[in-house]
Amino acid sequence: MAWYDPITTIINLISKKPTPPQWYAALQAYIDKIELMCLDLVEVSTTHRGLVPKLDGNATHFLRSDGTQAVPAGTGIGLGGASGAVDGAILLADGENTDTIKGSGITIETSLTDDDTKSPTSGAVYSAVAAVATETIPVTRGGTGLTTITAGDLLYGDGANSIGKLAASGNGSKALVMNSGATTPEYKHAVRTLILSGAGGYPATTLPDAGFLTVEMTTNDVDVRGTKFAHSAAALSYHVWATPMPENYNGGTMTAQFFWTTNTAGGTGNIRWQIQMLSRADDEALDAAWGTAVGVTDTILAVNDQHISTATAAITPAGTPAGGEMMYFRVARDFANGDTSTADAILLAVRLAYTTDNYSDE
16 A cells, blocks of 8 residues: 555545545544554665665675665674684784684793783783783782792881891791891890899909998989999909899890999099809809909099990800809909099999890799
8 A cells, every 4th residue: 555545545535425434434544554654764674765774685784874784894703803713712903903813822921021012923822810820020010029938927128119028937935126227127036134233232252342332412412322343453343243034034145234423523534344144053053163254444424424334245154044043243343454543433233135035034
């Protein structure tokens, strides 16, 4: 039926003086035809045109934006139409909008490259996943720069964009500290201190010191009490202490610092202190030789000023020192090895530093 057939039917019907039902039927037929014509305008079809051009019926063609129908570039899959893929093959981009099917002989290149323009060679695919699995990732790329690590290792920055590792100490009593140069961490036994008061201990029986002395400062009534070591060019004079060492003392060497003052008016020159040690265990004879004396020299700064010496070199106690043993200490003013002052020296305290082998004193 043509689009004008309903109109012809209506004209013929007028000459016959139609009844209302006949008019209604003729108009309804015309409306139905108009609706079908509207559908034809938008329908995609191979038999007539509408808003979409009539298709040519070729299943390999696609409708282009210019209204024509054609086969797309290439004849297969991918960016540029590469064809011939087999099971296990990889689609490899080898240019802008072009690709190649790579099948047998494919290898994985495991090296990352900073060259973004580097093209894959024939039979090779550059894989970041494979590179991460086998290569060392530097710090600048979010890695560590390390290839191995052991249980207990500690990672730390050992330079610009560089990470080092510190092996576990294997000793749970050691503490993690920075080395003397404050550049690298290390595990060390803690160092503790022991204080010998100048107001404690006792003068040696042979070659004793000048005894205890209390001095009051004149303005604020500050009292200091210690052991007086008078000047003498003839012989050393000694003061002695005895105390059990803590159980966590590791039996090693110690160092000593001397806290002292002088009340001799006009006193000048150097004061030389020295210390010796002897360690005794249960059932060891007390009548034993002292360890080698180690000393330090300090200069008089002013009368009634606090003086603190530098630390001595390492001091080795005589015997077989160990935690829990009784340690005897003997301090002297050493006139023969650098003591140049005629002033009296008052020893206020000695601070000893020793190394531990455990956190606890017990």
